[in-house]
Amino acid sequence: MAKKPVLTAAEAAKMIPEGATILCGGFLGCGQARAIVKELVKLGTKNLTLVCNDMARQTGPMGEEFFGIAELIHNHQVKRIIATHVGMTPEVGQQKNEGTLEVNLIPQGSLAECVRAGGAGLGGVLTPVGVDTLIEDSPLCLGKQRINGKDYLLMAPIRGDFALLGTYKCDEYGNCWYKGTMRNFNTVMATAADTVIAECEYIVPVGEIEPENVHTYGMCVDYIVEGDRK
Amino acid sequence: MEKSEIKAFIAKRCAKELKNGDVVNLGIGLPTMIPTYLPEGVELIIHAELGIVGAGATPQPGDANYDPYHVIDAGGGVASVAYGGGFIDSATNFGLIRGGHVDACFLGALEVDAQGNLANWIIPGKKMPGMGGAMDLCVGAKNCIVCMEHTAKGNPKILEKCRLPLTASHCVNKIITEMCVFEVDDEGLIMTEYNPEFTIDEIRAATAAHFRIAVSLKSMLH
Numbered sequence: 001m002a003k004k005p006v007l008t009a010a011e012a013a014k015m016i017p018e019g020a021t022i023l024c025g026g027f028l029g030c031g032q033a034r035a036i037v038k039e040l041v042k043l044g045t046k047n048l049t050l051v052c053n054d055m056a057r058q059t060g061p062m063g064e065e066f067f068g069i070a071e072l073i074h075n076h077q078v079k080r081i082i083a084t085h086v087g088m089t090p091e092v093g094q095q096k097n098e099g100t101l102e103v104n105l106i107p108q109g110s111l112a113e114c115v116r117a118g119g120a121g122l123g124g125v126l127t128p129v130g131v132d133t134l135i136e137d138s139p140l141c142l143g144k145q146r147i148n149g150k151d152y153l154l155m156a157p158i159r160g161d162f163a164l165l166g167t168y169k170c171d172e173y174g175n176c177w178y179k180g181t182m183r184n185f186n187t188v189m190a191t192a193a194d195t196v197i198a199e200c201e202y203i204v205p206v207g208e209i210e211p212e213n214v215h216t217y218g219m220c221v222d223y224i225v226e227g228d229r230k
Numbered sequence: 231m232e233k234s235e236i237k238a239f240i241a242k243r244c245a246k247e248l249k250n251g252d253v254v255n256l257g258i259g260l261p262t263m264i265p266t267y268l269p270e271g272v273e274l275i276i277h278a279e280l281g282i283v284g285a286g287a288t289p290q291p292g293d294a295n296y297d298p299y300h301v302i303d304a305g306g307g308v309a310s311v312a313y314g315g316g317f318i319d320s321a322t323n324f325g326l327i328r329g330g331h332v333d334a335c336f337l338g339a340l341e342v343d344a345q346g347n348l349a350n351w352i353i354p355g356k357k358m359p360g361m362g363g364a365m366d367l368c369v370g371a372k373n374c375i376v377c378m379e380h381t382a383k384g385n386p387k388i389l390e391k392c393r394l395p396l397t398a399s400h401c402v403n404k405i406i407t408e409m410c411v412f413e414v415d416d417e418g419l420i421m422t423e424y425n426p427e428f429t430i431d432e433i434r435a436a437t438a439a440h441f442r443i444a445v446s447l448k449s450m451l452h
Binding site: 027028030053054057061062083084085086087088093096103105107108109110111112113115116127128129130131132133134135168178179180181182183184185186187188215230 | 297
């Protein structure tokens with residue numbers, strides 16, 4: 001196996017062009033590639049599409065100003081989001097009302113499964129979740145099917161140009177281990193983008209993460225960035 | 231009943247729904263109070279959609295497991311995993327939810343109706359927080375229990391038909407309020423318990439849906 005290139009957060013952010021679709025792991029900023037996001041904010045890269053459970057937080061756990069991708073929203077760098085919950089980032093609602101941000105909300109399980117489908121070669125997901133709701137009108141809903149007397153929505157697979165993972169330990173081959181609740185959407189997002197960048201708190205020697213404990217396989221990771229330690 | 235007592239009263243009644251070993255998802259707000267009132271000998275497996283199967287008590291600053299950067303709940307607060315619990319990724323986690331592995335979810339409502347339809351995620355033109363995991367939980371949990379104050383500023387929240395966009399249709403099994411307990415069956419609502427602090431007429435006045443009264447109607451206080 002080959003060692004993966006290690007970049008600085010700034011080098012990683014520079015790889016992402018205007019208009020890119022980015023799958024962002026993380027849930028309220030936990031398990032998010034926050035150092036790369038900070039650099040994207042500095043660069044001002046525009047017209048991004050973000051796929052993430054939520055738009056992170058405007059204030060971090062220790063009172064930090066911005067925590068994760070909320071700052072990209074604040075900085076008007078985003079044209080579209082696919083998310084499940086944006087209640088903690090009121091700027092999303094404001095920009096939607098101003099007509100500058102397209103917001104597609106879908107159920108949390110559907111988001112996870114659509115991204116999984118995108119990375120697993122599936123043409124879509126049939127889920128009973130969202131039947132009889134506004135989700136039937138979502139651009140991500142491709143139709144409705146009745147199977148054995150029960151209705152299901154056909155949801156589109158989701159892929160990204162980039163996936164930004166927020167991991168705890170990453171070894172030199174790109175194998176990742178997530179601490180606590182960092183794992184969330186990261187493991188499926190690692191499979192569903194053309195370029196996958198794993199930001200970690202610690203780069204460790206190969207073998208330190210036991211084979212049974214590899215959550216994201218190095219084969220999915222293209223670049224490694226060492227971010228802040230918390 | 232004092233306003234401050236209402237939530238605790240509802241949470242206490244909700245706790246009676248649970249048996250030892252149940253896998254339970256608790257919505258934000260009132261539902262998180264339920265574990266405080268569990269009968270002796272009942273331990274739950276708390277399921278948290280952020281990625282914990284078997285969540286523990288909320289750690290305080292200084293506790294060994296206080297880790298606001300790595301272990302949080304869906305509200306952004308610091309969380310913990312209980313002894314014997316585990317962490318899980320979102321795809322697998324929502325597979326558990328949709329697959330019927332969660333025994334019960336408790337959540338609040340903006341509106342709930344006589345067909346068991348629930349609306350709790352959006353007020354068009356006003357608030358757009360998003361559904362998060364609520365749609366999945368309502369569809370997938372074996373029991374979907376709405377726990378809430380019976381009215382909002384005096385206006386009924388239990389209706390013949392929801393007016394707001396739905397979270398899920400035909401999903402609610404039971405509604406627990408400070409006034410009564412409704413079960414939902416194919417014919418609509420049936421009141422199985424009531425709080426004797428209120429008369430049946432008062433409950434009817436606060437409920438904008440027809441309901442039947444169970445032959446075995448009981449007091450909520452017992």
